[in-house]
Amino acid sequence: MLIIAPLVMLKYGQFMGVLDEEWQWLLPASLPLGISFYTFQGWAYVTARLRGQLLQTPGFGRVALYLLFFPQLVAGPIVRPSQLIPQFDHFDRNRLAMLKNGLFLIVSGYIKKALLADNLAAWVDPVYANPTGVGAGSVLLAVVAYGFQIYLDFSGYSDIAIGIARLFGIRLPENFRFPYSACDFQSFWRRWHITLSTWLRDHLYIPMGGSRRGKLRLVLALGITMLLGGLWHGAHWNYVLWGGAHGLLLAVERWIRPGNRSQLFRRLYRFWTLGMVFLLWVPFRAGAYPDGWERMGSLLGRLMDVGAMWGSLPEKGVQWVLIVMLGYGVLSARGKSMWRWLVRWPAWATGLLAVTVVLAVLLLAPGESSFIYFVF
Structure with missing residues (x-):
C-alpha cells in the first residue's frame, strides 16, 4: 500500500474527493512525471520478491537503477525485474x-x-x-x-x-x-x-x-x-x-x-x-x-x-x-x-x-x- 499511496493521493485525490479544495492547486506541480509507470515497476519488484521470482537478491543500486532507468522511466515500457536487473551485470556483447x-x-x-x-x-x-x-x-x-x-x-x-x-x-x-x-x-x-x-x-x-x-x-x-x-x-x-x-x-x-x-x-x-x-x-x-x-x-x-x-x-x-x-x-x-x-x-x-x-x-x-x- 505504501508503494501506491503517493500515486493514489496525488493523481486521484481530487477524483475520489479525499483532497481538500484548498490543496488542489498543488496537484499540477506536485504530480511527478511518469509516476504511474514507475509505481507499477515498484509494485512488480515487491511482488517478484514475495513470490520468490528473483534468483538473487539485488543490491540497493541495482534496484534503484531498475526503477530509474531513464529510457523507459517516463512512459514505459513497464519492465519486470527479472527482465531488466540481470542485464545490468551481463550487457549484450554484440x-x-x-x-x-x-x-x-x-x-x-x-x-x-x-x-x-x-x-x-x-x-x-x-x-x-x-x-x-x-x-x-x-x-x-x-x-x-x-x-x-x-x-x-x-x-x-x-x-x-x-x-x-x-x-x-x-x-x-x-x-x-x-x-x-x-x-x-x-x-x-x-x-x-x-x-x-x-x-x-x-x-x-x-x-x-x-x-x-x-x-x-x-x-x-x-x-x-x-x-x-x-x-x-x-x-x-x-x-x-x-x-x-x-x-x-x-x-x-x-x-x-x-x-x-x-x-x-x-x-x-x-x-x-x-x-x-x-x-x-x-x-x-x-x-x-x-x-x-x-x-x-x-x-x-x-x-x-x-x-x-x-x-x-x-x-x-x-x-x-x-x-x-x-x-x-x-x-x-x-x-x-x-x-x-x-x-x-x-x-x-x-x-x-x-x-x-x-x-x-x-x-x-x-x-x-x-x-x-x-x-x-
Whole structure:
C-alpha cells in the first residue's frame, strides 16, 4: 500500500474527493512525471520478491537503477525485474548489432512521432476543441485519425525508448505488435501496450481468479481489471468508461468465441473489433478535457447524423486517401515486412537514412509537442 499511496493521493485525490479544495492547486506541480509507470515497476519488484521470482537478491543500486532507468522511466515500457536487473551485470556483447538496431528504432520512432502523429494532430485537435462547430465528416475523420495518432505517438515513444536502451546494451521488451491487425479484442490487448496488459494480467486478473473459477468470476475479474486499467490513465470518468467498455467487450467475446465461428463471421468480427476500438478512443481523447462527458456526447451525436456524414466525405477526400495509405503501409503486415527489410541494410546505409530522416523531420514536422502518454 505504501508503494501506491503517493500515486493514489496525488493523481486521484481530487477524483475520489479525499483532497481538500484548498490543496488542489498543488496537484499540477506536485504530480511527478511518469509516476504511474514507475509505481507499477515498484509494485512488480515487491511482488517478484514475495513470490520468490528473483534468483538473487539485488543490491540497493541495482534496484534503484531498475526503477530509474531513464529510457523507459517516463512512459514505459513497464519492465519486470527479472527482465531488466540481470542485464545490468551481463550487457549484450554484440555491440555493433545493438547499436545499429537501436539507431534504427530511434529513427523509426522519430518518424512515427514527428512526421506522422504530430501532423495527424492537426486534423484531430480542432475537432475535439470545438465539437459543436464542425460537421459530421470532420468528426469521423478526427475519430479515425486519432486512432492512428495515438498508436503512432505511443509506439513511436516506445521505439525510441527501446532504441536508446539498446545503445547501452540493454534489451527492453516489445510494447506494440501491430495492434490494429488484431482479429478480436483479446488479440488487440495482446498487441497494444503489451507491458501494461501483461502487468494487469499478472497482478490483477490472475490473482482475482482469472478464467479458472467459473464464468462469473471471469467476468468480474475482466471487468475490475479493465476498469482499473482505464482509471490508471487518468482521474476522469471517461477513462473509466473506456476501460469498462473494453472489459465488457472482452467478457462477451469469451462467450461468443468468434474463433470457433465461420470464416465470414470471423472476418466481420475483425471489422467490428477495429471499429469499436476506434470508436472507444472518443471518450479516451475527450477525457483530456474537464468537460469530457459533454464533448464526448457532442462528438458521438455528430457521428449519428449518417446523412450529413456521407454528404461531407468528398470534402475530405485527400485526407481519407492519406489515411488509407497510412493504414496499409504502417499498420499492416506488409508494413512490418518493410521495416524488417530496412533493418537488414548495411550500417552506412542505415546511418544515411537516419541523417535523411532527421533533416526531413526538421523541414516537415509541424512543431514541438509532447508525447500523449507523458500525461499518464
